[in-house]
Structures are given as C-alpha cells and as structure tokens.
Amino acid sequence: MALVIRGASLLGETPADLLVEDGTLTRVGEVDASGHEVLDADGLVALPGLVDLHTHLREPGREDAETVLTGSRAAALGGFTAVLAMANTSPVTDTAEAAVRVWELGREAGLVDVQPVGAVTRGLAGEELAELGLMARSRARVRVFSDDGRCVHDARVMRRALEYVKAFGGVVSQHSQDPTLAGPSACCHEGELSGRLGLPGWPGIAEEVVVARDVMLARHTGSRVHVAHVSTAGSVEVLRWAKAQGIAVTAEVTPHHLLLTTDLLAGYDPTYKVNPPLRPAEDVEALRAALLDGTIDAVATDHAPHARHDKEHAFVDAAFGMLGLETALGVVRTALPEMSWTQVARVMSQNPARIAGLETQGRALEVGSPGHVVLVDPDATVAVDRAASASLSQNNPWHGRELASRVVHTVYGGRVTVRDGALADAG
C-alpha cells in the first residue's frame, strides 16, 4: 500500500510530493498519484515525525489518568511518531519484563513508537541500580534511563550508573533537583512570589548544583548525561560551559518553560503546579536563547496527565504536572516565532531521536527514510479546549489560549494516524 503526500513544502521550503511505500519514503519530488492513497498537503509544511524524550503515559498503575493507547493518540494528534515513556509508573519500569510490557502496549496501540525509559535505580529509590543491562538487552532495547520525578541524588550512584550504561551506549536522563535544597513539598519558584504567597520555595540553585555536579561526573566517567527539563538561566550557563569543554551532555526544555512564568501561581491554581516549577521571565528568556543557539538540544513535553481529583487539593498537596503532547508544537511556534522549520525539526525530531538512540526516527525527509511525517499548517491558529483532547486528563494549562500553527496530518510508518486534525481511526 502506497501513500502520496502531495504538495507539502519540506521544512517550509521546496514544495514536493512524497511517495511512501511499505513504510519507507521511496520518492521525493514529483509523483504520479494515480492508484495511490493521496494526502493533500498543499500549503502545509512537512517535518519528520516529532519525537518526545519525556512523556508520562501512566500505564501501568494509573489507567484512570492516561493509558499507553490514549497517550499515543494524544501524541499522534500533536504530530509525534515516537515518545519515550517515563519509568515512574506503578510498578516502576525497572526490569526487562516491565519495559517489554510497555513496549508491547505501544505496539498494540500502533500510533507511535512507544519507547520505554528504564529506571536508573530499583523502585526509583535512588539506592541500588535497576537491571539496566537486562532492560537494554530486552526486545524493548532500552537506552534511556531516568528516575524522573526524583533526582538520582547520591553522587556515587549517579557515577556508577553513568559508567555502567557505557557498555551499551545508554544515557542517563537526570531530573536535577537537590532534595535537600528543594524537598518534596517545594512547589513554587523560590523568589518574591513564593515569599508573598507563603509557598515552599523551589530555588533555581537546587537544579543548578545537580547539573553542575553531573556534567563533572560525565566528564570524569566519559559517559553521556542528559539533563531533563532544564528550567533556569544558571543551568543554561553550566551547560554552555560544559559543551564548550566537549563534555557529552545534552539537555531538553519543556514547552511550558518556554512560555509560562511563575506569576501564574498567584491565584494558587494547581493547573500551573509543575516540577520543576514555572520560573520568572528572565529564566524563560535564557531558555529560549539556549534552545535557539543549540545549548539546549531538544524540546520535550513532560506530558503529565493527572486525574481531576488529584489536582483538587490545596496547592502544596496537589499533583505536579501538566499535559503537553497535543500542544507542544503550537507552544514552540508561539514562544519562538523566529525559529525556522529546520530548527524546529532539529529540536523536536532529529536531536531527540539521536539522544534516545532511535535510529528509525528523526530522519531527514529523503529517499530511504522511514515514512514518519507530520504536516503542519504554518498560518493557522488553534484555540485550545481541554475538553477536546485525546488524553484522559484535563490538567491543561493551555486551555483557552490561542497557539500558533496547527498539526493537520500525521503519518506514522507510511500510515495516516491523524487526518485533518482528527485521529484517522476515530471513525
């Protein structure tokens, strides 16, 4: 079965037809569409399918908040063709069996590559290493390891993990939060607003000291470290220095840290409670600049669905996290309208695929590449409605906002998963 994507402008430049046969791009240029399924992409921008380094799919354990299937749908609607599913499920993804189960659920859903992230430590407890090698050797081929939600705080454990994953080309994705400087109740950027609101502060320094330590550990071990959801200007400075030294460090930023600021917490609305917390405008500016100049390699959603009742607590008791898959591209376009489509493809597809070691993702739109393509209307805007979402949860900070550009079609392995902004299998 063949698919012709007609008239898309590749990375916003040359218009061309794309022929996808048996899941592979076989022709780029002018294509005779007769007898083939045709996707009209006139006026749309074609990008390689987006790749999310940081998604919480909640299955197993909290299937009331999200499942691999509903999260995959949200991902496809957002233009993604691969997501990395974080390990902080219940049970934790800290064995090969658990990783393979998530991977299989992803295959059954069949809408995106669901690549499990393995825990660094057993039960995310930060003490003993999880079975990193067995997860790597499993059918799920785990390459990214993270205790996300918690920091691998013990320097010795972090050092050993970095050393150990070198054997199979793994990478440790660190949730950088020194728990002695920002404990479990820390929920508001520490600054004037946290002082006024009387909320436990989460100071930027609690992230920065861990980023600084980890780049030194990466240098010492010769291993690769990835910094998850960078949120402060200070962390950016450390990353810039580390990259200049040639240290193997990569970093991601979330869409929300590129656009939302800490002052949204003034009304104590737990929708805006996220970890790391929303920061002041100076940090947002530094993160945008770092993404544009390559100091930060990737945008990753940290899509974190929560059941409504888990957000209807007092602010300090409410769950951390916000949705992000369906809105990621729109937020990036809104926050950084000056970013070229080539750059967008780099930070939302090529770099994340490279960091995660996903060989079939993030490839240039050229003959021989897998048919993972997203088609975007660059001039449209989308009014976000939290009720109109594929996710099972509604903790959507973008509700009621207008975001730039619109994901029109998503093609995953040559198969249309999203057509005209709706799931292709919905009918």
Add this chain to the structure above:
Amino acid sequence: MRHLLSVDDLSVDQVEAIFETAAEMHDVQHRDVKKLPALRGRTVVNMFFEDSTRTRSSFEIAGKWLSADVINISAKGSSASKGESLRDTVLTVCAMGVDGLVVRHPASGSARQVSEWVDAAVVNAGDGTHEHPTQALLDAYTLQRRLGSLEGRHVAIVGDLTHSRVFRSNVLCLTKLGARVTVVAPPTLMPAGVAAWSAAAGFETSYDLDAVLPHADAVMMLRVQRERMSGAFFPSAREYTVGYGLTRDRLRLLRPDVPICHPGPMNRGLEIAADAADAAQSAVLEQVSSGLAVRMSVLYHLLAGEEA
C-alpha cells in the same frame, strides 16, 4: 465583602468599617447578657484542618454571641492522605447548608481555593504560611485603641517571618493603614525575595533588633518554633534569644508606652521574656479580647447583610 481571604481584599474604608462595628461589639463583652440577635438562623462552620485552640474558640464565641448556630469540625491531617480531595471535603460540609465557613488549613492558598468551590462566605482563619487576616485586623484594632491613628507610626515585627502568616497579613494591613513597618529577623528567617517585596510594598527589613527597638511605636513578637533548629534556620534557642528575643535588657530600649503584641501561643523565655509578656505595656490579653470583637464584626459584615 463576599469572603475574607486576604487583607489585600479590603479597602481602607472596609477596614475602618470593620473596626467601627468591632468597637460596638467590644461593649457587648462587658454586658451580663452577651448576646446579639444579628445572625439568628445563620449557620457558621469552623472547619479546622490543623490544631488551634485560641482562634477556634474566638470564632466560636464570636458566632455564638451573634446568635449564629456554630459547629466546629476538626479535620486534621491533609485530605490528600485520606484519599479525599479538599474540594470533596468542603463540598460535603457545605451541602448541609452552611452560610459561613471559617477555614484554618496548613496549606497556603487553601482558603482562596475553597472560596472558589463553595457558595458560603469563607473566612480565612489562617492558611499555611500565607495569611491570617483576622489576626492582622485585631492587631491593628488593638494598636489603634492604644495609639490612635496608625498613620506614620512605626511598628516592628520580629521573629520567624518565613513561616509566619501573621507577619504576611500584618504587613499588608499596617501599611494599608499608613504605618511604617520594619520587619526584623535573622537572614535565614526572612522570606524569599524579601528585598524586592519590601521595596515594592514599602516596608523595611533589618537584622538588628537593638537598632530598631528605640524607634518603635509598637512591637510585635512572633512565635518561633523550636523545630526550626532542625532545618538549620538558627543554631540554638539560646542564640536566637540573644539575637532576636525581647529580653529583659531589650525591654529597656522601648519607651514605656510602646505596646508589646504577640499573637500567641508565647514561648516565654525564647522570643519573649516573662518581664516583657507581663509588662504594663504588654497588649497580649487585649489582643485576645479585641480578637473576639473583630471576629464578631467580620462575621456580621459577611453574614448579616443578606437575607437569611
């Protein structure tokens, strides 16, 4: 006035109206029959998610002297730990038909959140380390009775500012009434971002209590919890007292007419010496009786206006 969540919600006129009514209520306390019919048929629930004796009894008596039906609900422990959301907890109570909901909760912002979920008038009786507006109102009311207008008067607030809702409400209330406020604490007990906050809000900060006291027209001592030592906020109770306690020696730095306030409960010997607490210029017990009058006034303004 629909709710009382923060001192910031009140205009100067509203504060003065509360004080005016409070003065009338104050007289009731000295009658043999201490009961007004103002809130007959109205139901006030004191919903306390953390321990409190004085604030709860003050609200309870205030409601009863206004003839409201007052019910106390103790719901200690976070609702999260019981598996029930805070929203469900308060909606359940309010479904019984509640006109006024007096909320004390260990989480900052909880009173505001509750007010968004329920129809009842909500009074913030202390939300975490955020605010305690009736405490600030009763403090200002007490000081006005002693000093007259607070315009241009210099009030020192001393102690654990980081963890104090009393400080946060007081700084709002006193600056609103034109007082000059200096807050005094060791750097570790100053709230985050206080430099920017104080500059914007027009109050002053100091680490040096001895330099501030001689110029004060009133001093408010805040409770210091001994468990703060384990958070490395200060080294020892002894060192705290030497630096920031209102000791017998420091009492001499105050003019004899300067009122000494403390929201209670007092740690005698830690932040306040017995000589200061029991001094002729101490306003501590007056604060308690003023508290009753101010809370009667607040309940009256929130609940008596509408038809029952």
